[in-house]
Amino acid sequence: MEFVIAIFIGMLYALGVYLLLRRSIVKLILGVFVLSNATNLIIFLAGAVRRSGISFIGTDAQQATTETMTDPLPQALVLTAIVIGLGIAAYILALKYKYFEKTGTHDLDQLSKTDQK
Numbered sequence: 647m648e649f650v651i652a653i654f655i656g657m658l659y660a661l662g663v664y665l666l667l668r669r670s671i672v673k674l675i676l677g678v679f680v681l682s683n684a685t686n687l688i689i690f691l692a693g694a695v696r697r698s699g700i701s702f703i704g705t706d707a708q709q710a711t712t713e714t715m716t717d718p719l720p721q722a723l724v725l726t727a728i729v730i731g732l733g734i735a736a737y738i739l740a741l742k743y744k745y746f747e748k749t750g751t752h753d754l755d756q757l758s759k760t761d762q763k
Contacts, residue, residue, distance in 0.1 A: 648694075651687065652691065655684050655687050658684035661680050662681035663681075669754050670753060671742060672752055679735060682727070683731075686724045686728065690720055693717040693721060694716065694717065
């Protein structure tokens with residue numbers, strides 16, 4: 647299972663780098679989001695993927711061993727990163743909207759021509 651997720655993470659990183667290298671600022675923003683999600687998956691994968699593993703010890707602590715428990719820290723970190731990523735996404739999209747109102751273009755090459763005026 648981890649091998650399949652690792653291949654998927656590699657494909658997400660490749661897609662994110664490809665989008666970062668495009669000329670459109672919209673594709674640049676999407677590339678940052680894809681890289682952020684790939685990093686979240688790496689953190690999630692660090693906590694080991696186990697089926698039916700518990701994250702905390704309840705009243706029947708005799709049945710819970712360290713081999714069957716999952717680590718809750720990567721899950722908490724990913725959840726926090728998702729919330730922060732959504733806030734940053736809203737902020738970046740608002741900045742992009744104002745950017746397009748001022749310049750009238752999405753192309754980064756055309757933006758460099760506006761600096762030379």
